[in-house]
Amino acid sequence: AQSVAQPEDQVNVAEGNPLTVKCTYSVSGNPYLFWYVQYPNRGLQFLLKYITGDNLVKGSYGFEAEFNKSQTSFHLKKPSALVSDSALYFCAVREKTGGFKTIFGAGTRLFVKA
Amino acid sequence: SAVISQKPSRDICQRGTSLTIQCQVDSQVTMMFWYRQQPGQSLTLIATANQGSEATYESGFVIDKFPISRPNLTFSTLTVSNMSPEDSSIYLCSVGETGLSYEQYFGPGTRLTVT
Numbered sequence: 458a459q460s461v462a463q464p465e466d467q468v469n470v471a472e473g474n475p476l477t478v479k480c481t482y483s484v485s486g487n488p489y490l491f492w493y494v495q496y497p498n499r500g501l502q503f504l505l506k507y508i509t510g511d512n513l514v515k516g517s518y519g520f521e522a523e524f525n526k527s528q529t530s531f532h533l534k535k536p537s538a539l540v541s542d543s544a545l546y547f548c549a550v551r552e553k554t555g556g557f558k559t560i561f562g563a564g565t566r567l568f569v570k571a
Numbered sequence: 572s573a574v575i576s577q578k579p580s581r582d583i584c585q586r587g588t589s590l591t592i593q594c595q596v597d598s599q600v601t602m603m604f605w606y607r608q609q610p611g612q613s614l615t616l617i618a619t620a621n622q623g624s625e626a627t628y629e630s631g632f633v634i635d636k637f638p639i640s641r642p643n644l645t646f647s648t649l650t651v652s653n654m655s656p657e658d659s660s661i662y663l664c665s666v667g668e669t670g671l672s673y674e675q676y677f678g679p680g681t682r683l684t685v686t
Contacts, residue, residue, distance in 0.1 A: 500678050
């Protein structure tokens with residue numbers, strides 16, 4: 458069965474500092490991996506995805522994530538955090554051969570302090 | 572990407588009543604999904620709505636409680652029936668297009684409060 462773990466309920470970082478939001482996953486086959494962001498009172502927005510190829514993927518708003526197959530991780534990173542990055546971040550996984558059903562992690566709330 | 576709208580954006584309902592949530596997409600899509608999200612929590616998939624066939628429900632969700640319609644490739648409705656306070660949640664419509672993209676796009680959500 459597919460599962461996603463986001464071990465941190467909350468991440469606090471100062472503006473201008475690098476940020477990392479952690480995600481590990483479990484699937485029986487090869488995964489598609491995603492990050493979504495949710496701002497207050499809004500739906501989820503797609504940030505980036507890993508499908509195949511280069512393990513480092515870049516997405517919207519300067520975010521990037523690195524797929525690590527041996528550690529089954531897909532951590533979200535940004536070199537320099539902005540206050541406007543404060544939001545709820547969801548990691549998600551889907552098996553390549555598992556149809557379109559996507560499993561979402563519990564979410565990590567990011568607070569960026571000015 | 573798809574632009575998705577939902578109606579209503581929020582509602583306060585009395586227990587025992589039903590609410591129908593509408594989801595409209597600005598382009599034709601193969602797959603539409605309905606999720607439930609407790610405030611500040613993760614998403615739980617209720618069902619997958621495919622045009623021309625019955626919706627597929629996830630474990631713990633049944634058609635009598637959450638009937639879904641999908642009359643065409645741009646529109647779907649979710650009804651929350653015989654509501655109780657436990658149904659208070661945010662309901663999200665989402666779309667995906669197999670074979671063309673991999674990510675999903677989400678509507679703004681419907682915030683439901685049952686009193």
